[in-house]
């Protein structure tokens with residue numbers, strides 16, 4: 001059994017334990033394997049071990065990798081989870097099934113305009129700056145409702161839920177409190193009539209807290225593929 005297959009089993013055990021500990025069915029939590037910086041061969045190995053959803057953060061790297069993995073495309077989901085500039089929107093609209101990092105209307109509008117006819121709707125999550133970090137990524141919670149209304153009106157894209165990348169912190173109680181506030185924001189939006197069903201939250205170091213707070217997709221890279229090397 002390969003290291004990646006072993007790691008995948010260990011991550012599934014962590015998800016299952018975390019789900020059971022809070023009375024959720026393990027099947028409610030999907031595992032997105034974040035393969036950014038890792039080779040097409042690593043993705044192939046994970047696929048061979050049964051993994052079907054992969055996350056990427058860099059457009060050109062992802063497009064090259066998808067080309068090398070074209071034989072696996074059917075039945076595999078590709079999720080774009082990184083910062084997205086509008087000049088890269090065409091490639092993302094043509095190659096991906098999901099985008100988790102929508103934090104302004106302009107990008108959602110471009111993806112809607114550029115989604116090729118004949119492809120299924122592009123599934124979107126709004127990235128929310130849920131813990132008020134001094135960053136440009138993520139819509140402020142107070143602006144989420146307005147942005148959701150604008151995105152929901154666009155054709156060829158479908159707003160599915162919310163995503164966050166909180167600042168790393170060690171205390172699981174605090175981790176869970178931050179994730180719980182994203183879950184509460186989704187409930188608020190759903191009271192306004194959005195049928196959102198997706199909370200994309202939790203990574204290698206905090207997935208248990210995210211599952212406890214209601215995550216439906218956890219995005220896990222390091223715990224599956226190992227430490228990333230950004231040198232090349």
Ligand SMILES: *Cc1c(COP(=O)(O)O)cnc(C)c1O
Nearest residue numbers: 034057081203204219220221222
């Ligand atoms: C890289 C990345 C991940 C995976 O992080 P790990 O700590 O390696 O599990 C998850 N989400 C996003 C948005 C990322 O960019």
